[in-house]
Amino acid sequence: MDASLLDIAEVAQRSRLAPSALRFYEKKGLITPAGRNGLRRTYHPDVLERLALITCARSAGFSVAELGRFLQARPSDTALRTGMTAKAEALDEQIGRLTRLRDSLRHAAVCEHEPLVDCPDFKRAVGNVASTSTALPTVGQAQRAGSSR
Amino acid sequence: MDASLLDIAEVAQRSRLAPSALRFYEKKGLITPAGRNGLRRTYHPDVLERLALITCARSAGFSVAELGRFLQARPSDTALRTGMTAKAEALDEQIGRLTRLRDSLRHAAVCEHEPLVDCPDFKRAVGNVASTSTALPTVGQAQRAGSSR
DNA sequence: CCTTGACTTGAACCGCGGTTCAAGTCGCAG
DNA sequence: CTGCGACTTGAACCGCGGTTCAAGTCAAGG
Numbered sequence: 001m002d003a004s005l006l007d008i009a010e011v012a013q014r015s016r017l018a019p020s021a022l023r024f025y026e027k028k029g030l031i032t033p034a035g036r037n038g039l040r041r042t043y044h045p046d047v048l049e050r051l052a053l054i055t056c057a058r059s060a061g062f063s064v065a066e067l068g069r070f071l072q073a074r075p076s077d078t079a080l081r082t083g084m085t086a087k088a089e090a091l092d093e094q095i096g097r098l099t100r101l102r103d104s105l106r107h108a109a110v111c112e113h114e115p116l117v118d119c120p121d122f123k124r125a126v127g128n129v130a131s132t133s134t135a136l137p138t139v140g141q142a143q144r145a146g147s148s149r
Numbered sequence: 150m151d152a153s154l155l156d157i158a159e160v161a162q163r164s165r166l167a168p169s170a171l172r173f174y175e176k177k178g179l180i181t182p183a184g185r186n187g188l189r190r191t192y193h194p195d196v197l198e199r200l201a202l203i204t205c206a207r208s209a210g211f212s213v214a215e216l217g218r219f220l221q222a223r224p225s226d227t228a229l230r231t232g233m234t235a236k237a238e239a240l241d242e243q244i245g246r247l248t249r250l251r252d253s254l255r256h257a258a259v260c261e262h263e264p265l266v267d268c269p270d271f272k273r274a275v276g277n278v279a280s281t282s283t284a285l286p287t288v289g290q291a292q293r294a295g296s297s298r
Numbered sequence: 299c300c301t302t303g304a305c306t307t308g309a310a311c312c313g314c315g316g317t318t319c320a321a322g323t324c325g326c327a328g
Numbered sequence: 329c330t331g332c333g334a335c336t337t338g339a340a341c342c343g344c345g346g347t348t349c350a351a352g353t354c355a356a357g358g
Contacts, residue, residue: 008335019335020317028315038324039336049272059243060250064315075261084258091251094208095244101209102240109233112224123198157305168305169347177345187354188306213345299358306353316342323336328329 005034005042015051022051029068030054060091154183154191164200171200178217179203209240 012019022041025031031050033041050071057067073080104122113119161168171190174180180199182190199220206216222229253271262268 018317021315023336024316039322040324040334041336056246056250058315060247073257081258084254088251088254088258091247091254095247095251097205098209098240098244098247101205102237102244105233105237105240108222109230109237167347170345172306173346188352189304189354190306207345301358302356304354307351309349311348312346314344318341319339321337324334325332327332 004045005037006045006047007037008033008041008043011043011047011051014048015055017051017055025051025054025064028064030064030071061094062087153194154186155194155196156186157182157190157192160192160196160200164197164204166200166204174200174203174213177213179213179220210243211236 006014008019008022011017012022015022022031026033026041031043031047031054034044034047035042054067054071057070058064062070069080070084073084075081108119108122111119111122113122155163157168157171160166161171164171171180175182175190180192180196180203183193183196184191203216203220206219207213211219218229219233222233224230257268257271260268260271262271
């Protein structure tokens with residue numbers, strides 16, 4: 001009825017996600033089609049924004065389940081707010097670790113030590129990383145195929 | 150023969166990794182036991198450092214296979230060096246994305262919008278994140294069980 | 299010598315995040 | 329009305345990163 005609704009194919013194309021992924025996210029409660037045209041799902045254009053958010057958060061280590069919880073957040077849900085704050089903290093630590101790792105990696109790329117891993121500078125940097133990450137937060141992550149089509 | 154060698158149990162304990170994980174890493178070529186005492190693997194203490202590195206890098210999105218390649222890096226391996234530099238770049242972008250996501254999350258935690266996801270500030274921040282991540286680098290990641298034992 | 303107990307092995311299994319497949323259903327063009 | 333082609337579904341399958349299990353082997357102690 002609403003001409004501004006997007007066909008699943010279009011959403012897939014514009015979000016660079018496979019239609020199967022869209023259906024998968026729907027099953028997990030991350031997105032909802034606006035309606036159907038015959039069998040075909042149609043989506044409100046806003047879904048693109050949401051998908052961008054999902055893709056981004058996934059790349060940051062949020063699990064799909066976790067996202068499901070966050071995405072239906074309402075201001076009244078204080079537990080969720082605390083969860084978010086906690087996540088922000090975790091992200092912060094993760095950022096620190098990544099930064100140190102990046103620096104170590106940069107150094108390793110130009111370092112002279114025979115087994116690169118044994119470079120003292122590298123080790124020192126890694127030591128910092130490791131010590132900060134001693135208690136591993138529950139931060140998981142996955143990857144993409146991003147090709148065909 | 151060398152009294153300073155560590156039993157697998159000790160390595161497991163000190164690295165906070167399950168023995169099964171140690172064997173798994175060995176099979177993947179990430180670590181090598183120094184020898185055996187009967188059937189039992191014994192490790193050079195240095196393995197702890199290496200494990201710290203592994204754990205850290207894993208948490209940063211390196212796959213075990215990838216680590217296998219990096220860990221036997223020799224300075225002469227220019228391809229690997231380039232790979233490392235590339236990885237550093239990717240990490241850098243990832244850091245940027247994580248930072249923006251963290252900030253969005255912090256805001257979301259105190260924001261008033263009814264479905265939190267619809268807060269304009271939040272969206273704006275996410276938009277930034279998303280646009281930067283439009284071409285997702287191959288950065289994957291996994292999580293821990295960290296309990297029994 | 300025989301038990302005990304912690305390790306050994308390979309193989310099976312698990313959860314996650316999807317993809318792929320077979321079979322079915324629809325809108326639309328001719 | 330009849331295809332055609334693109335979607336629909338559920339179920340099977342995949343790779344990753346391990347864990348768990350059954351069965352075997354060893355060192356040490358009684």
